[in-house]
Amino acid sequence: MKEKKAWFIDGFIGIVLIVALLLGAAFTFIQEFIVPAIVLVVLAALLGSGLTIVQPNQANVVIFFGRYLGSIRKSGLALTVPLTIRQKVSLRVRNFNSKKLKVNDVEGNPIEIASVIVFKVIDSAKATFDVDDYEEFVEIQSEAAIRHVATKYPYDTFDDHNITLRGNADVVSKELADELQERLNVAGVEVIEARLTHLAYSTEIASAMLQRQQAAAVLSARKKIVEGAVSMAQMAVEQLASNGTIELDEERKVNMVNNLMVAIISDRGTQPVINTGSLY
Structure with a gap:
């Protein structure tokens, strides 16, 4: 039609x-x-x-x-x-607030997700004759699209190159709107906007996933600190060698790099040991 x-x-x-x-x-x-x-x-x-x-x-x-x-x-x-x-x-613009759906993300973690869908009818013939009840059709297809999109991405990750539900809400919302539009074309409905309104871990794993997030955050921070410490130690050794003011043998270079790494990576402030020379 x-x-x-x-x-x-x-x-x-x-x-x-x-x-x-x-x-x-x-x-x-x-x-x-x-x-x-x-x-x-x-x-x-x-x-x-x-x-x-x-x-x-x-x-x-x-x-x-x-x-x-x-x-x-x-x-x-x-x-x-x-x-x-x-x-x-x-033909007026309408809102549909989905229920909180419990689904598994791509890693199998149970999450709660909900969204709001803004839509309007653009073809009255399709909305009347191609589906039984276009409002019910929008509701069912919206929930199906939300479930499908939620299972394609992880809830969260500390890898900047991966798309996550929590960190890339705009990308996820755009994909949700595109997929929902494909599903609702048969009903003559145009999707104006789709936005996530609720996103959280399920209550039964929320505490455990919080500990996991904290551990992952600590590991990610440690990795950055180590990378920075290695770069700083290497730069210090190269600068001393290029100036020629201090000549360091391999053993002293190792000691200096070790001290710099400990001073930079340590959680607590380091206490320097000053060598004042021998009294005798």
């Missing part, structure tokens, strides 16, 4: 025609022309059945004995084909 424009005219013109037919019916009835009067009344009733009111940001789907004739989007009073059913479809 694809939306098309239904035939209609200004509803006030229809009211004028209906009033004219009723006046004609009254006049012919006074003249004792019963059959023409009845015909005019029937015609007025048929025209009256075609009157419909379209609200702003709303579409009226016109159905004539099971056949789709088109949709009316122009707001106001309209006169369309008589004896038709007009089904109203809202």
Whole structure:
């Protein structure tokens, strides 16, 4: 199905025609022309059945004995084909807040995740005829898309090159919106925005995962500190060698590098030992 424009005219013109037919019916009835009067009344009733009111940001789907004739989007009073059913479809922007879903991330950790979906209907024919209930369809497909996207990434990691649910919310939201749009095209719905509103470890593993995060953070920090300490020690040895002020043999170089590494990497402030020379 694809939306098309239904035939209609200004509803006030229809009211004028209906009033004219009723006046004609009254006049012919006074003249004792019963059959023409009845015909005019029937015609007025048929025209009256075609009157419909379209609200702003709303579409009226016109159905004539099971056949789709088109949709009316122009707001106001309209006169369309008589004896038709007009089904109203809202074109307004809507929000859908998903429930907190418990899923497993790519590493198998159970997490709780929820999102808000902003959408609107752009094709009233698809929303009416291609799915049973497009609002329920949006709800079910949103939850399915959230589950699928959540299982593709880890909740968190200390590797800057990996995409995570917590650290790359914009990327995850963009992928969620794209996947949801593919699912909702059949219903004539446009996804305007999809954002994560809740993201956390499940209660049964939250404490353990917090300890794991702390341990991973300590290891990551230690790695950075060691890399910086090695670079600083190497730079100090090279600078002393290039200046030529102090000549160090291999043993003294090793001792100096060892002292620098201990001073930089140690958690607590180091206490220097000053060599004042021998008294004897």
